[in-house]
Amino acid sequence: MSLFRxxxxxxxxxxxxxGVGSQAVAQSADPGREIxxxxxxxxxxxxxxVRSGEVDANYRDSRHDSNYNLINxxxxxxxxxxxxxxxxxxxxxIGAMIVMIAxxxxxxxxxxxxxxxxxxxxxxxxxxERTLHWSVASLFIILALSGLNILYGKYVxxxxxxxxxxxxxxxxxKVSHNYLGPLFGILLLIILAKFFKHNLPKKHDLAWFKKGxxxxxxxxxxxxxxxxxxxxWYWLLATAGVAVIISGLVLNFPNFDQSRDTMMWAxxxxxxxxxxxxxxxxxxxxxxxxGTEGSLEGMKTGYVDEVWAKEHHNLWYEEVKDQAVDAEQLxxxxxxxxxxxxxxxxx
Amino acid sequence: MAQMKFMCDAERCIDCNGCVTACKNANDVEWGxxxxxVVTLNDGEPTEVSISVACMHCDDAPCMAVCxxxxxxxxxxxxxLHDKDLxxxxxxxxxxCPFGAPQFPKQNAFGERGKMDKCTFCAGGxxxxxxxxxxxxxxxxxxxxKLPLCAEMCSTKAxxxxxxxxxxxxFRQRVVQRGHEDGAWSEVNRQGPDTAAARMDNLAYDAxxxx
Ligand code: HEM
Ligand code: SF4
Ligand code: SF4
Numbered sequence: 294m295s296l297f298r299x300x301x302x303x304x305x306x307x308x309x310x311x312g313v314g315s316q317a318v319a320q321s322a323d324p325g326r327e328i329x330x331x332x333x334x335x336x337x338x339x340x341x342x343v344r345s346g347e348v349d350a351n352y353r354d355s356r357h358d359s360n361y362n363l364i365n366x367x368x369x370x371x372x373x374x375x376x377x378x379x380x381x382x383x384x385x386x387i388g389a390m391i392v393m394i395a396x397x398x399x400x401x402x403x404x405x406x407x408x409x410x411x412x413x414x415x416x417x418x419x420x421x422e423r424t425l426h427w428s429v430a431s432l433f434i435i436l437a438l439s440g441l442n443i444l445y446g447k448y449v450x451x452x453x454x455x456x457x458x459x460x461x462x463x464x465x466x467k468v469s470h471n472y473l474g475p476l477f478g479i480l481l482l483i484i485l486a487k488f489f490k491h492n493l494p495k496k497h498d499l500a501w502f503k504k505g506x507x508x509x510x511x512x513x514x515x516x517x518x519x520x521x522x523x524x525x526w527y528w529l530l531a532t533a534g535v536a537v538i539i540s541g542l543v544l545n546f547p548n549f550d551q552s553r554d555t556m557m558w559a560x561x562x563x564x565x566x567x568x569x570x571x572x573x574x575x576x577x578x579x580x581x582x583x584g585t586e587g588s589l590e591g592m593k594t595g596y597v598d599e600v601w602a603k604e605h606h607n608l609w610y611e612e613v614k615d616q617a618v619d620a621e622q623l624x625x626x627x628x629x630x631x632x633x634x635x636x637x638x639x640x
Numbered sequence: 641m642a643q644m645k646f647m648c649d650a651e652r653c654i655d656c657n658g659c660v661t662a663c664k665n666a667n668d669v670e671w672g673x674x675x676x677x678v679v680t681l682n683d684g685e686p687t688e689v690s691i692s693v694a695c696m697h698c699d700d701a702p703c704m705a706v707c708x709x710x711x712x713x714x715x716x717x718x719x720x721l722h723d724k725d726l727x728x729x730x731x732x733x734x735x736x737c738p739f740g741a742p743q744f745p746k747q748n749a750f751g752e753r754g755k756m757d758k759c760t761f762c763a764g765g766x767x768x769x770x771x772x773x774x775x776x777x778x779x780x781x782x783x784x785x786k787l788p789l790c791a792e793m794c795s796t797k798a799x800x801x802x803x804x805x806x807x808x809x810x811f812r813q814r815v816v817q818r819g820h821e822d823g824a825w826s827e828v829n830r831q832g833p834d835t836a837a838a839r840m841d842n843l844a845y846d847a848x849x850x851x
Contacts, residue, residue: 339681339689351688353680355657361740363679363693368736372702443730447710460726463709467728471750547731547747557735 371557379561380444383568390572394579401508404585406600413617414596415610425484426592432477437571439466444564471545478538485531491519492527497608517608526577533566540566596623642803643699643718644761644782646791647811648692651818652798655680655690659790659799663694666762666789667778673743675759676790692799694759694790695720695741703733703742703758717782718804719761724776729753761801762788 342349343363354361418426442450443466451459498521501514506522514520519527540563544556551559581588587601599617602610655678663669663676676694681687697720704712704720711726712733722733731753733742744753755776764780767773773780781789791801800807 339687343681349682351681351683351685353655353683354677355655355660355679356674356677356740361677363681363691364738365740366738368702368738372706372736376705443708447708451710456723456726460709463726464728467708467730467751471752475750545751546749547751547753548749550747553735556731560732560735 365553367554367557371561374561375564379564379568383444383564386568386572387575390575394575398579398583403583404507406586406598407604408600410587410598410600412620413599414620414623415599415602415613415617416595417591417597417602418595420595422484422487423592423595425480425487429477429480429484432473432480433574435473436470436477437567437574439470440564440567441571442466443470444568474538474541474545478542481530481534481538485527485534488519488527491517492524494524497521498524513604513607515608516606518606520606522580526573529570529573533570536562536566537570594623596620641716641718643805644697644802645718645804645807646694646696646761646788647800647807649798649800649811649814650689650691651814652796653678653690653692654796654798656795658793658795659692662789662793663759666781667760668774669757669778670745672745673757675741675743675757677740692790692794693739693741695737695761696739697761702736702738706732706736708732715763717761717763719763719782721760721763721765721777722756722758723766724755724757725766727755729755731756733758759788762786 344366346362346365346367348362442463446459446463446466450462454462495517497515497517501516501521504510504514506520507513540559543551543559544563547556581592585605587598588605591597591601596618599610599614602613657678660674660676660678664674667675669675676692678690678692680690682689697718699718701712701714701720703722704714707722707727708730709726709728711723712720713722714720729744730751731742731744733756734740734744741758742756743758744756746752746754760777760780762779762781764773764783765777767776770780779789781787786792788801791799800810
């Protein structure tokens with residue numbers, strides 16, 4: 294046996310005796326003692342039950358609003374969904390949309406009318422419809438901006454502007470979001486009901502999609518009062534938009550004592566649907582403003598040029614073309630804003 | 641640098657709610673808000689066990705991660721505090737927290753909840769004056785070199801507060817004293833036959849672990 298091993302063994306034995314010596318109390322203790330003093334079987338099963346969120350008749354919580362479990366890890370799932378999925382992918386969706394629109398504009402440019410506008414106008418949107426549209430649109434923009442601030446603001450503005458400005462910004466966002474949200478909800482439902490008939494799917498919508506709304510091949514595909522692209526936007530609002538409203542209301546009225554889980558899911562649905570809509574809305578705004586010649590005019594004045602109608606909504610144009618009026622006539626207030634000449638446009 | 645933690649020794653907690661009362665008293669919190677609560681499982685049964693809970697001052701705090709205003713911060717002592725001037729009362733911290741620590745003075749329509757309130761480890765919060773700090777967050781005992789009142793008042797010393805290392809040492813000592821063979825770190829005879837020892841409390845059971 295080498296000297297080294299000798300030394301090692303001696304050292305080890307010394308250590309062991311020392312250890313046993315100092316831990317004598319613990320070692321000699323009777324394991325039964327812990328059992329006799331320990332709380333019963335608060336074992337893995339108990340903790341499993343705690344984790345599951347089950348609360349039985351023998352659960353007590355000294356807080357007056359005792360609707361919490363001892364430990365509720367559900368929020369962790371929500372945190373991960375919101376912070377790891379919704380936050381980055383929402384940004385990606387909106388960013389990708391902006392890039393796509395910019396590229397589209399650079400490559401294809403503005404969609405101008407093929408023929409020169411004649412100056413003869415067709416009545417398209419009543420004052421009520423235009424008021425509804427711009428109210429919903431303004432509220433949408435306010436809600437989108439305040440919502441985006443709630444989700445992303447802290448990554449940008451706090452360090453940029455400091456606590457005082459950031460505090461004012463975020464509380465304004467929350468207050469405007471929470472009070473204007475329900476108003477937006479009501480107006481969106483009204484506008485959906487009002488535009489319902491225009492947006493019923495038709496056979497020619499398929500052909501419209503096949504031609505990419507006119508991007509593919511020559512000429513304009515058939516379209517009634519609303520073309521297939523507009524119908525998609527309508528039905529997105531009628532589905533995702535309604536989901537945003539319902540989930541928003543769930544978040545907005547905690548006074549009904551809905552559970553934490555309900556609110557977390559409402560938050561996820563709300564954020565996903567709202568971010569999706571925000572991305573698509575950018576496309577809608579692009580097409581309605583700089584993207585297509587003559588579209589904005591319709592929603593501004595209520596009238597569109599007959600050439601615009603012929604090119605973009607030929608089926609509708611066929612129905613109403615005999616009602617065209619000269620632009621000069623429209624400048625006189627007498628030309629009655631609100632009376633849509635004989636509602637002969639069900640398609 | 642200290643890492644402040646609470647730890648409630650379920651073996652000792654007798655559900656007296658002294659900690660709850662001490663906290664209310666020290667921090668003068670708003671009506672309806674109770675920063676600390678005592679939960680009793682299996683009340684009235686032989687397996688009854690009580691534990692006092694408040695904010696755990698998490699290392700990777702979920703409240704902090706989800707707050708839209710980013711109003712939480714961690715002190716050098718690992719205490720999670722928040723700025724009531726920034727809080728908008730959105731309730732996200734309440735969703736995220738596993739312990740139900742964040743609470744609100746109200747719960748009204750249009751998401752009007754008021755400013756979130758939670759346990760501060762008796763460390764107050766951001767304010768311009770001492771009076772304002774007390775008004776908004778309650779006592780700052782940490783600044784006075786004292787520990788949270790709940791733990792100091794605990795009659796059985798079930799509730800421990802302080803540096804994690806110290807708290808863990810005290811607890812380990814207790815467990816060893818109680819006769820557990822290896823400081824309660826092992827599963828006690830769990831695979832074996834269903835003996836009293838097999839059913840014994842696994843004191844170091846990690847409740848966050850899947851299973
Ligand atoms: C289409 C327009 C809307 C958009 C773009 C939008 C967007 C958002 C976004 C991005 C968030 C943040 C989600 C997060 O942080 O995880 C949010 C939160 C919220 N939204 Fe909306 N939202 C819209 C409409 C609504 C409506 C109609 C309501 C109510 C009826 C509503 C009520 C809420 C509420 C209550 C929250 C939680 C934040 C808080 O309580 O302050 N939102 N919204
Ligand atoms: S409030 Fe909840 S999530 Fe935040 S630190 Fe305290 S225990 Fe952790
Ligand atoms: S309620 Fe206040 S502290 Fe809690 S997440 Fe919302 S803003 Fe942050």
